Amino acid sequence: MIGLADTTVALGGRTVLHGVSFAPRPGELVALCGPNGAGKTTLLRALAGLLPGLPAPDPRRVAYVPQGARSTWGLTVGQIAALGRIPHRDTMAQPVTEALRQCGILALRDVRVDRISGGEARRAMLARAFATEPDVFLLDEPTADLDPAAAHDIMRLLRGTAETGRTVVAVLHAIDLAMRYAHRVVVLRGGRIVADLPAEHALPAAAAAFGLGYGSDPTPRLLMPDGR
Amino acid sequence: MIRGLAVLLAAILLLSLLLGDGTVATPDWLILTRLRLPRTVLAALVGGGLGLAGAVLQGALRNPLADPGLLGITGTAGLGSVVVFYWGLAQGFPPALPAGGLAGAAVGALALLGFAGRAASGPALILAGVAVSALSAALLALALTLAPNPFALAEITFWLLGGLQDRTLLHVALAAPPILLGMAVLLRLGPALDALSLGEDTAASLGIPIGRTLRLAALGTALTAGAAAAVAGGIGFVGLVVPHLLRPLLGERPGALLPASVLTGAILLTAADMLVRVAPLLLPLSQTLPLGVLTALLGAPFLVVIARKAAP
Numbered sequence: 001m002i003g004l005a006d007t008t009v010a011l012g013g014r015t016v017l018h019g020v021s022f023a024p025r026p027g028e029l030v031a032l033c034g035p036n037g038a039g040k041t042t043l044l045r046a047l048a049g050l051l052p053g054l055p056a057p058d059p060r061r062v063a064y065v066p067q068g069a070r071s072t073w074g075l076t077v078g079q080i081a082a083l084g085r086i087p088h089r090d091t092m093a094q095p096v097t098e099a100l101r102q103c104g105i106l107a108l109r110d111v112r113v114d115r116i117s118g119g120e121a122r123r124a125m126l127a128r129a130f131a132t133e134p135d136v137f138l139l140d141e142p143t144a145d146l147d148p149a150a151a152h153d154i155m156r157l158l159r160g161t162a163e164t165g166r167t168v169v170a171v172l173h174a175i176d177l178a179m180r181y182a183h184r185v186v187v188l189r190g191g192r193i194v195a196d197l198p199a200e201h202a203l204p205a206a207a208a209a210f211g212l213g214y215g216s217d218p219t220p221r222l223l224m225p226d227g228r
Numbered sequence: 229m230i231r232g233l234a235v236l237l238a239a240i241l242l243l244s245l246l247l248g249d250g251t252v253a254t255p256d257w258l259i260l261t262r263l264r265l266p267r268t269v270l271a272a273l274v275g276g277g278l279g280l281a282g283a284v285l286q287g288a289l290r291n292p293l294a295d296p297g298l299l300g301i302t303g304t305a306g307l308g309s310v311v312v313f314y315w316g317l318a319q320g321f322p323p324a325l326p327a328g329g330l331a332g333a334a335v336g337a338l339a340l341l342g343f344a345g346r347a348a349s350g351p352a353l354i355l356a357g358v359a360v361s362a363l364s365a366a367l368l369a370l371a372l373t374l375a376p377n378p379f380a381l382a383e384i385t386f387w388l389l390g391g392l393q394d395r396t397l398l399h400v401a402l403a404a405p406p407i408l409l410g411m412a413v414l415l416r417l418g419p420a421l422d423a424l425s426l427g428e429d430t431a432a433s434l435g436i437p438i439g440r441t442l443r444l445a446a447l448g449t450a451l452t453a454g455a456a457a458a459v460a461g462g463i464g465f466v467g468l469v470v471p472h473l474l475r476p477l478l479g480e481r482p483g484a485l486l487p488a489s490v491l492t493g494a495i496l497l498t499a500a501d502m503l504v505r506v507a508p509l510l511l512p513l514s515q516t517l518p519l520g521v522l523t524a525l526l527g528a529p530f531l532v533v534i535a536r537k538a539a540p
Contacts, residue, residue, distance in 0.1 A: 048433050059435030066429045072290040073425050073480035086423050086434045113478075128426070132434075 001058055002047055002136050002167070009042055009051055016042045024169050024184075026135070031178035031199070032171045034188035040171045041067065041140055043188065047169065048138050053198045057136070059087035061131035067140035067171070071113050078109040080124045084131030099130035102107045102157065119150040126154070130161075137161065139170040143177060146156070155161035155181040175206045230477060233491035234413060237272070243454040244268040247502050253316030266395045270403065271501040272494040274392075274460045278408040279493020282467025286443040287482030289350040298455035299353075299446060300360030301336045305457035306388050307364045308332020312369045313384050325387075326402050326458045327468055333406075340446055345405045349428060367522025379461035390461035390520025392501050403459040410451025411490065413444055416533060418483030421440050425482060436492075442477045463520045465527030466493050472534045500526065 003023030009016050017039050024030045032040045042051070049056030050062035063084065071080060072163045082098045100106040103123040113121050124140065129137055142158065143151035151174070159181045162168045178185050178199065185202035187195035187209045195205030245264050278296055285294040296302060312328030343356035368388075375381040420441040425433035428438050456463065470489045478484050500522050507517045 019315065045429070050429055050432055056432075056435075059433060062433075064430070064433035066427065069426055071425050072427075073475075073482065075425055075481055076479070077297055079422075079479070079481050083422055083426065086419055086436070089419075125426070217521070 002062060004043070004046055004195075007046060007054070009046055009054075011042065016191050018044065018189070020046075020193055022047075022165045022186065022193065022196075024136070025101065026167050027162060027165050029181060029185040030184045030186055031175075031182035032169065032186050032188060033154075033175060033178050033202075034209050038188040038209070039191040040154045040188055042191075044136065044169065044171055046142050055206050057070050060132065061134050062138065064138040065129050065136040065140065069125040074112040074114045075223070076110050076112055077116070077124045077127070078107045078118075079107055080113055081127040081131045084128040087132055090174070095133050096127075096131045097165045098125040102130055103127040104153070109127065110206075119146045122146065125133065125159075133180050134166070136167040138171065139168065141171050141173065143174065149178060175210070178206070179203060229486055230491070233495065237491050237495050237498075239308065240495050240502075241268055241272060244498050244502055245507060260311040262396070263394075265394055266397050266400050267392045267501065268498060269400050270392050270395050270459060271498040273400075273404060273407045273451070274456040274463065275466055275497025275500075276494035277411060277456050278420060278463065278466040279470035279489040279491075279496070280411055280414050281452045282469075282493075283471040283482070283485045284417055284421065284445050285449055285467070286471050287485075288417070288424060288442055289354060289498055290427075291354075291515050292352070292472070293468070295464070296449050296456075297462075297464060297467070298361075299340055299357035300364055301333050301340065301450045301454040302457040302462055303361050303364030303368065304336025304390075305333040305340070305454045306462055307331040307371070308335070309387060309458065309461075310368060310384050313380060313387070314375065316376075322396075323398050323402065329458025330402065330455060330486065332364075333450060333458055334392065335455060336364065337447065337450035339363070340450065341443060344443070344446065345475050349438070350442065353446060360515040386515075386518065387461050388520075389518035390463040390523075391504070391516065391518050393504075393516055395459060399459045403455045406451045406455035408454075410448045410455070412453065413448035415486055415490075417441060417445060417448070418486050420500035421482035421486075426454055460531055461518075461520060463497070465523045465531075466497055469527045469530055470496065476534075477535070483534055495540075497523070 005021050006019045007017060008019050017199050020043060022043065032043060034040055045051055046054055048062065080101050080130055084099065085091055100109055103126050105120055105123045105127060108116055108120060126142060141152050155177050158168050158170060179202060182199045185197055185199050185206060186193055187205050189209040197205060244261060245268055281296040285298065286292055286295060286329045309325050310332045312324050319323040331490050340356050340360050343359050372381060372384060375384065420436045423434045430536055432438050460461040470493045471485050474485050474488050474492060478488055501519055503519050504519050507513060
């Protein structure tokens with residue numbers, strides 16, 4: 001129901017995705033990994049239909065949370081989550097409450113989003129996606145700048161969500177989180193998918209894409225610029 | 229909250245009808261219908277339109293500094309009036325002045341939407357507005373430089389400062405349809421503005437058509453602020469201040485501010501116009517205090533107070 005077939009995307013005259021085919025399946029948490037500039041965010045935006053020329057999915061069924069999403073105004077956590085009902089054109093309270101509960105911020109419902117921590121604000125953005133009750137979640141760096149405990153909390157939530165039969169696609173910088181929680185790891189490099197593997201087999205490919213020396217040698221190590 | 233504002237507005241409107249030049253008394257029927265009624269109705273319409281346009285633009289452009297004047301339509305409306313002045317068209321036919329302003333606003337709106345094109349982002353709309361503003365300011369300065377005589381220059385300048393004295397029901401008839409139509413367009417944008425709080429990408433992913441929302445915000449602003457400037461001249465600060473006054477009371481969700489900003493804008497401008505009428509009793513003035521000057525004089529300190537409160 002969502003996916004890309006042999007899609008090439010050029011932004012500002014530069015080709016960012018080269019003939020990428022990708023289709024996440026229901027019930028799986030897919031981690032998109034790869035170094036900066038590999039095209040992870042562009043792939044996610046393409047799935048969300050935010051690039052010119054690509055079809056936009058039904059906003060009631062697909063929720064997208066961009067990287068570092070912030071609110072311009074001092075909305076409350078509850079108001080942020082309630083924005084997730086906009087695609088349904090209703091103001092149902094129950095899915096919003098449930099979303100806040102799932103994301104562990106029900107107690108912060110009436111607190112302004114500019115008065116809470118970065119991790120809590122990130123959960124508020126996630127709660128907005130949950131309030132839509134979508135079939136597909138597209139999340140750009142849902143754990144960036146969270147402390148390890150908070151990052152693991154979020155990843156557990158996403159894994160659990162996928163296991164209820166929904167699709168979760170998350171851009172992740174942290175390979176360890178991807179390997180531990182994702183069902184499938186898709187590695188991008190230079191705008192191409194270079195690996196698409198079950199998480200337990202993904203480490204060598206992911207490490208290689210990040211420029212970490214890891215092949216037959218079981219010990220990961222950083223290659224120095226001079227080749228040491 | 230809305231009910232309270234509505235009651236306050238009703239009281240202010242009644243007071244405005246009863247308030248003469250400094251005395252509250254039951255007035256002559258003719259004075260009431262010919263002088264105070266048009267003035268009061270225009271103050272409410274212009275203030276309400278500017279307040280709403282300000283609230284919508286701040287939400288749509290995600291910028292607390294946005295003001296209806298930002299899009300340049302106020303400038304082109306002023307230019308339209310000045311052109312009428314310049315050619316002396318208003319001497320035999322007074323309605324030519326607001327009609328010229330409306331024509332100027334319409335030309336400005338077309339230029340704005342043309343410059344912005346199919347642009348689907350706030351910065352493109354702001355740049356288009358700045359371009360329209362700069363063009364109209366340049367042409368206005370040119371018209372002032374070429375003014376046929378010093379008397380015309382003084383009259384033009386005074387017009388541009390804004391005011392509601394000596395307006396007639398004809399002005400109301402000219403300004404009310406575009407202002408009400410513009411309000412209708414703007415009041416429907418609430419959910420789109422709420423979604424835009426999280427940025428244009430998130431709003432688009434929630435199914436909000438960004439380009440269309442921005443074009444409707446620009447169109448509604450052109451209708452309300454353009455018609456307002458056509459009948460009342462340049463009245464600044466109302467659109468900027470009203471949303472800032474309401475946020476501490478109603479919260480910051482942009483859609484929640486819209487109906488209240490109509491009422492608050494109407495209250496503020498009607499009250500300011502009453503101050504203009506009583507000002508000669510308090511201050512040694514040889515001229516009527518321009519309404520636009522008063523709104524800026526009152527608005528600026530208000531904004532400073534709000535900014536201080538908002539600071540962490």
